[in-house]
Amino acid sequence: KAGVTQTPRYLIKTRGQQVTLSCSPISGHRSVSWYQQTPGQGLQFLFEYFSETQRNKGNFPGRFSGRQFSNSRSEMNVSTLELGDSALYLCASSLERTGRAFFGQGTRLTVV
């Protein structure tokens, strides 16, 4: 069974640009969550999608958004990038909304 796939693995963007990250969950998993990981703040919850609906959102500005498609694949978008958005963005999928989550390898975003 293929694991959680995140693309791209690395990304360099300029301040003010926008970026879209993609996450393909494990086949059959309906819940996808996104996290931002930085050395200073640790792993912080961004949002959770289940059956194409955003079920929960963390404490991030509106520049961070996401969506989930009918095949459970998810994308997250960050607009008007700031230097502080440089981080490892991790996606995790699970069968249902609670329980064990499987993480992807992450997308390392660098904003210059």
Add this chain to the structure above:
Amino acid sequence: EDKVVQSPLSLVVHEGDTVTLNCSYEVTNFRSLLWYKQEKKAPTFLFMLTSSGIEKKSGRLSSILDKKELFSILNITATQTGDSAVYLCAVDANDMRFGAGTRLTVKP
């Protein structure tokens, strides 16, 4: 506000030692507590705990939850260099709240 606190933040031991990692939490709508190991990028699942007092074991690792005192511990016995990693505690409540992690270094 929900919070999860792990201690210690870092730990250096020698192979063969036993370590205990701590995780305390204050959350509303607790559903479960999970432990993950993060070596490079993707955290890998270790345990999920939902009931107090029931120890979960996997090889040299074990974990237990105390829902009355709101904490969990992760024990690793006979540590090996391959146990070197960041261990993350997460509480599934209103959202998935992670602690800052404990960085464990096991020296030969």
